[in-house]
Amino acid sequence: MPRHRSGLQHFMGRDGGDYAAGAKRPGGFQFAEDTVVMPLHIGTHIDALCHAWCDEKMFNGYRETTMRSTSGATRLGVEKMPPAVTRGVLIDVVLLRGRPLHAGEVVTRADIEACLAQAQLRIEPGDAVLLHTGWLKAQLGNPDIDFNSEPGIDHEAGLWLAQQDVALIGADNFAVEVLPFAAGTVFPVHQCVIRDFGIPLLGGLMLAPLVATGRCEFLFVAAALPIVGATGSPLTPLAVL
Helix, strand or coil: CCCCCCCCCCEEEEHHHHCCCCCCCCHHHHCCEEEECCCCCCCEECCCCCCCEEEEEEEEHHHHHEEEEEEEEECCCCCHHHEEEEECCCCCHHHCCCCCCCCCCCCCCCHHHHHHHHCCCCCCCCCCEEECCCCHHHHHHCCCCCCCCEEEECCCHHHHHHCCCCCCCEEEECCCCCCCCCCCCCHHHHHHHHHHCCCCEHHHHHCHHHHHHCEEEEEEEEECCCCCCCCCCEECCEEEE
């Protein structure tokens, strides 16, 4: 997980210790339960529309002051995001290049169009577009992942996808966009796609099982946890073939 985000904490509220200490219930009934404390932008996750803004304005012109330090977002929180049930399109850049992409390697609009041509597909309004760079699979088991250097789409590619009126854009990296950014910019794809077009981004997608099927078109299903005021949510998206 990125170093600027704290790790996941998992601890037990009930683990059977009370029964071992002598607690009794009729019929010998026992149970366990636990608690998880975690950032909402680690692992496979979705960015809510309150996640990124610039020039003090969020999507739809909401002021950044609608974000509260104690209660989160009063506008555009992840709880406003309905479940996604739509056509998914896999953009397999690894297949196009013949190799996993290197850190910092750009996925361009031309790359996306070439992948679509290779798969004999066209992007349609409402699609969930998922980019396969091979980066996440290549990092598995690496304790020193550099999250400041990832392959991903550039601003032009993000803008073009947004102009196709897609519903979601995801990738098997964490930023979706290429890192480091182009000189003089900071998260330009986040600014364009989230702030300007109101399209959520999905990071940390585990695409290897889907890629192994050879399918680039599928039913995409995903639902965020409706945490009021949250800037994102972990989720387990599904590709139904």
